[in-house]
Each structure stands twice: as C-alpha cells, then as structure tokens.
Amino acid sequence: MKILLIAPPKDSYMGVAQYPPIGLGYLATAARKNGHQVQILDCVKEKIGLSAFPSSLEAMDFDVAGFTVWSLALKEVKESISIIKKVRPEARVILGGPHPSALPGETLEFFPQADFAFRGEGEIGFPLFLAALESKKSDFSEVPGLVWRKGGGAIANDSAMATDLDSLGFPSWDLIRPREYFMPGSLIGKDTAVLTCTRGCPYSCTFCSAWITAGKKIRKRSIKNILEEIEYLNREYGIRVFDIPDENFTFDREFVKNFCNAVMPYKRRFEFFLPNGIRLDSLDEEMLLLMRKAGFRREVAVGIESGSERVLKLMKKNLSLAMVREKVKLLNRAGFRPIGYFILGFPGETREDMDKTLSLALELNLCAAAFTPFAPMPGTEATCGLIERGELPKDFDFTSVTTDRVAYAPAGMTKEELDAFRKRALLRFNLRWRPLMYYLTNYNSFKFAWAKFVNLFVKGGQV
Numbered sequence: 364m365k366i367l368l369i370a371p372p373k374d375s376y377m378g379v380a381q382y383p384p385i386g387l388g389y390l391a392t393a394a395r396k397n398g399h400q401v402q403i404l405d406c407v408k409e410k411i412g413l414s415a416f417p418s419s420l421e422a423m424d425f426d427v428a429g430f431t432v433w434s435l436a437l438k439e440v441k442e443s444i445s446i447i448k449k450v451r452p453e454a455r456v457i458l459g460g461p462h463p464s465a466l467p468g469e470t471l472e473f474f475p476q477a478d479f480a481f482r483g484e485g486e487i488g489f490p491l492f493l494a495a496l497e498s499k500k501s502d503f504s505e506v507p508g509l510v511w512r513k514g515g516g517a518i519a520n521d522s523a524m525a526t527d528l529d530s531l532g533f534p535s536w537d538l539i540r541p542r543e544y545f546m547p548g549s550l551i552g553k554d555t556a557v558l559t560c561t562r563g564c565p566y567s568c569t570f571c572s573a574w575i576t577a578g579k580k581i582r583k584r585s586i587k588n589i590l591e592e593i594e595y596l597n598r599e600y601g602i603r604v605f606d607i608p609d610e611n612f613t614f615d616r617e618f619v620k621n622f623c624n625a626v627m628p629y630k631r632r633f634e635f636f637l638p639n640g641i642r643l644d645s646l647d648e649e650m651l652l653l654m655r656k657a658g659f660r661r662e663v664a665v666g667i668e669s670g671s672e673r674v675l676k677l678m679k680k681n682l683s684l685a686m687v688r689e690k691v692k693l694l695n696r697a698g699f700r701p702i703g704y705f706i707l708g709f710p711g712e713t714r715e716d717m718d719k720t721l722s723l724a725l726e727l728n729l730c731a732a733a734f735t736p737f738a739p740m741p742g743t744e745a746t747c748g749l750i751e752r753g754e755l756p757k758d759f760d761f762t763s764v765t766t767d768r769v770a771y772a773p774a775g776m777t778k779e780e781l782d783a784f785r786k787r788a789l790l791r792f793n794l795r796w797r798p799l800m801y802y803l804t805n806y807n808s809f810k811f812a813w814a815k816f817v818n819l820f821v822k823g824g825q826v
Contacts, residue, residue, distance in 0.1 A: 364493055365400045366391075367425035371432075371440045372406040372413045381408050381544045385557045385608070386431060386460065388534025390489050395535065397490040403538040413442055420450045427493065431460040434741055434761035437473065444476045455496065459485050462761070464576040465742030467510040467519040479503075480510035483522030483576055484562075486531050524578050528562065529588040533595065542600055556596045558605040558635075560589055560622070561612060566642075567679045569744040570668075570706065570737065573610045581614050586625045593626075593633060604634045612637055613645040620650055623657035631658045640664030640704060643682060643690035651697035662730070662805075663694065664702045670723030671716035674709055679744075684723065691727045700730040700801065707788070708737045708781045710745055710754070712773050721788045730801040734788045736769040736781060 368387040384405055391401040402423060404411075411419050428447050432440050444456050459481040463470040467482045474480075481488060488508040495503055503511045507523035525531055534557075541556040563581045564573045596602035613619050626633065635658055643665050655661075667687055669675050675682055694701045705720050724732050739746040741761055749755040755771065764770045769778040769785070792798060 364426045364497060365424055366394050366402070366427050366429065366493070367423055368401065368403045368429045369431070369443070370403075370405040370407055371430055371436050371443050372411050372416050373436050373439045383408075383539050383541060383544050383557055384431060385534055385539075385559060386485075387429075388536065388539050389531060390429065390459075390485055391535035391538055392532045393486040393490050394493060396532070397493065399490075399493060401535065401538065403535070405539075408543060413439065413446070416443055417446050417450055420447065425451065425454055427455045427457060427496070429457045429459060429489075432458045432462040432470070433460060434462045434465075435765060437462065437762050441474055441476075444474060448476050455479065457481065457492070461572060461576055462741060463510065464522075465572060465740070468517040471510060471512060471517045478512075481508045481522075482510060482519055483508050483578070484524050486525055487523045488520075524562075524580075524582070526582060528582055528584040533592050536596065536600065540600075541596065541602060554602055555604040555606055556600065556602040558589070558592065558596075558607050559609060560584055560607055561609045561614070561618075564610045565614070566611075566681065567744075569677070569679050569748075570709065570740070572740040572743050575742045577610070581611060583615065583618055586618075586621050589622065590625055597633070603632060604636065606636050606638055608639050609637075610639055611642065611645075613641045613650065616645065616647060616650050620653055623650075623653040626657050629658075634658050634660055636660045637663055640666055640702075642666065643687060646690050646693060648693060648697060651694065651699065655698050661698060661700045662702060663699050664704055664733075665691070665694070666704045667723070667727075668704065668706045669709065669712075669716065670705075670720035671712070674712050674716050674720075677711050678706075678709060687723070688727065691729070695728050701728070703727060703729045703732040705732060705734050705788075706737050707734055707785050708769065708772055708776070710737070710749055710771075710773050712737075713775060714784070717784055717788075721791065724788070724792055725795075728797070731798055732792050733766075734785050734792070735766045736785060737771055737773075738764045738766065739771050740764065 368391060370384040370387065384403065387403050391403060394401050402425070404419065406416065430440050430443065447454060447456060455478045456476065457479040458470060458474060458477050463480040464482045467480060470480045471477060479492070485508060488506050492503070492506045492509055495506055503509050504520060507520055510517055510519045561581060561583045562577045563579060564577060565579050565581060593605065641663060668678055668680055670684065672684055691701050703724055705724060707717050707720065739749060739755060739759065746755065750757055750759065769782045772778045772781045
C-alpha cells in the first residue's frame with residue numbers, strides 16, 4: 364500500500380522553531396519493513412499552510428493518510444482531513460499521537476471524517492492495521508492500539524508497546540532529511556538530529572501527559588544500537604549534535620554512565636543535548652562529571668515547577684525544596700548551566716505560592732528560567748480533576764492551551780492577573796547579570812528568547 368504520513372499544516376512555533384517528526388519516522392520504518400511505500404509530508408518544515416495543502420496532495424499518490432495530532436492543532440487537522448477527503452475520497456485517514464492517546468473515543472467523535480485512530484505507540488499495531496486493510500477485514504479487534512468504529516460507537520483496543528526498542532530499527536531518516544531542520548529552542552542548528560534512547564515515564568506528576576503515549580515502564584535501547592545510529596547519522600548527513608528528547612534519560616544512572624563511557628572514544632566529536640530536561644532526584648556527581656566529559660552541553664533544563672512545598676505535593680512531583688537547592692548546586696559544581704522550568708497557576712495555587720516560586724528562582728543559581736502558565740492537558744490527573752469539579756467544561760477547548768497563553772487560572776485570581784504576574788516574573792528574573800550574559804553569548808538562545816519576548820510583550824502571548 365502507499366502511505367502518506369503528515370505533520371499537519373500550522374505555523375512553526377513563533378516562526379523560528381522546527382522539530383522533525385521522529386514518531387512518523389519510526390512508523391515509516393515499521394511500514395516499510397512490511398513492504399509498503401511511504402512518504403512523509405512535514406507541512407511545518409515545508410511552510411505549507413491550509414491554503415496550499417490541497418495542491419501539495421495532488422502530486423502525491425496514497426491509499427492511507429496518517430496524521431500526528433497534538434491538541435493545539437485539532438482545528439488544522441480537522442480541516443486537513445476534509446481537504447484529503449475531497450482530493451482523495453477513497454483514501455483512509457488514521458490519526459495518532461498525544462491527543463488520540465489521551466482521548467481515543469472522543470477523537471473519532473471530534474473528527475467524523477477520520478476513519479481510524481491509534482492510542483499509544485504505533486510501531487507494532489500500524490503494520491497489522493495495514494495488513495487488515497489489505498485483506499479487507501471489517502473486524503479490527505486484533506490490531507493493538509487501534510481505535511475504530513463499530514455499531515455507531517468507537518472501540519479502543521488495548522495498545523502494545525515494544526519491549527525491545529532495538530527491534531524497531533532507526534527512523535526513516537531519508538524521508539525526514541534532518542539537515543533541513545533548525546531547532547533554536549534546543550540551542551542547536553542544522554547539523555543536528557533527534558536521538559531517542561529511552562521511552563516511558565514511571566512518575567505520577569499530575570500535570571504531565573508523557574506516560575499516556577509512552578507508558579509507565581522505562582524501556583531502553585542498547586548502547587550498541589544507539590552508537591550505530593549516531594555513526595549512521597554522522598556518516599550520511601554530517602550530524603554532530605544529537606538532541607535527546609527522552610523524558611527520563613537519566614532515570615537509570617548506570618545506563619547513562621555506560622552511554623558516556625561508550626562515546627568517550629569519539630573525543631568529543633559529538634555533542635548531546637537534553638531539551639526535555641532531567642529530573643533532579645536522579646542526579647549524582649559521578650554521572651554529571653561523566654556527562655560533561657562525554658560531550659553533553661552545559662545548558663540543561665530541570666523541572667523545579669514550584670517554590671511551594673504544598674504545591675509540589677499537589678503536583679505529586681516527589682521533590683523537596685531542600686533537594687532542589689542541593690541538586691542545583693551540584694549541577695553548577697559539575698560545570699552545567701541549569702535552566703529552571705516553573706509552572707504558575709496550578710490548581711489550588713495561591714498568589715503566596717507563586718511569590719515563593721519567584722523567590723526560589725531568584726535564589727537559585729540558574730542561567731535561565733521559564734515561567735509557564737499551567738496547561739490543562741487531556742488525560743492528565745490535574746485536568747480530569749478540574750473537569751470533574753466543574754472548574755473546566757467537559758468540552759474544554761484544548762487548542763487554547765499553549766506555553767504562552769493562560770488557559771486556566773485557579774480560584775482567587777483572574778487569567779489577566781496570572782498573566783501579569785508571569786510577565787513580571789520573566790522580567791525580574793531575566794534582567795539580571797547571569798541570564799543576560801547567557802542569552803547574549805548564545806546566538807540561537809538569544810534569537811529564541813527575543814522571539815519569546817516579542818510574542819509575550821508585543822503580540823500579547825498569542826502563538
């Protein structure tokens with residue numbers, strides 16, 4: 364069969380950031396292993412908006428169109444599906460990604476023109492789904508992770524996740540073409556590729572949806588398999604910087620130490636960056652020193668989230684402020700430049716709690732900080748609680764949720780008050796010596812920070 368995998372039309376993040384569709388790359392590999400022809404259309408990278416989308420499709424021949432669906436892009440995906448059904452009415456449309464994983468039944472209801480959806484990881488189920496289509500089956504109950512229509516309703520099959528990540532192969536890099544991407548949010552440029560080493564998140568943070576797609580169990584590729592991909596990307600595309608997007612790369616310290624020792628012989632030919640950050644409670648000095656020697660970039664993000672012990676408990680973050688202070692000092696001592704991630708406006712939070720968060724951010728020796736409003740994500744414990752208590756409507760518009768727009772404010776404050784506090788926090792933190800020097804001496808970081816500033820203070824925080 365002929366498969367078209369699509370990253371849907373939308374504006375790149377504030378016009379500067381692009382991120383390769385690594386999930387589509389893995390799906391392409393799974394389909395190709397089973398004899399299917401695959402194309403990837405990344406509308407963000409190609410700057411294809413909805414108006415140009417129909418003409419882009421006309422040059423392509425496909426039997427199945429698959430979309431990655433993020434909650435922010437629901438409206439664009441819906442219109443894109445309508446366009447596909449006009450251009451290729453016989454094509455089957457299947458949806459996957461974070462939103463269908465969190466709300467499988469609701470997804471098919473919201474997208475009446477979509478034929479199927481997937482929940483969780485799709486590398487195992489996708490080839491089985493294609494085989495079922497080829498054999499013209501009407502019963503898809505044996506396809507793991509598939510969400511399908513039957514009797515006027517939606518059936519969501521249990522998902523299946525690969526335990527042996529090496530068996531998945533590499534993403535189809537020839538379809539992604541990594542050098543065509545630029546990711547300034549990761550402080551890196553066109554000699555960069557994404558390198559997934561682990562999957563899964565065993566933690567219970569109430570605001571986070573990472574586990575919904577990737578599961579609770581940590582799964583790791585073998586060091587040998589990872590090195591083979593590093594060498595392949597360097598040889599074929601000249602890649603020397605590797606963006607590791609894992610949610611929990613440092614969960615297993617021995618794994619990290621083995622990885623570092625394995626890349627040491629390359630004598631820092633390669634650099635590694637962790638855009639999703641690392642958990643503070645997983646750090647020790649030996650591991651951090653090895654990471655520096657192995658070529659990990661000095662800039663590393665840490666999810667601190669709050670300066671209030673009470674709010675950290677509400678978040679189920681499993682962090683104490685004493686540990687935060689200790690581990691940030693450890694990062695600095697090991698030669699890293701820690702970047703703090705903080706959430707403002709968490710359910711149950713007060714103005715006093717937010718004051719504590721800002722005070723902690725100013726106290727810690729951080730080179731940069733992000734203060735983002737609490738983002739209600741579908742399927743998370745925090746969001747489900749808000750809907751159950753009537754603080755959010757059942758039909759809440761998840762497309763309104765971005766890192767630069769206040770979509771929710773806790774009792775006792777308005778969205779406008781929360782947004783004003785956030786902007787004051789950003790200015791107060793960043794108009795100091797260390798953050799200013801950090802941005803001025805890192806071109807890509809400065810470019811990204813300037814775009815953020817314009818977006819927040821000139822355009823009013825609209826993405």
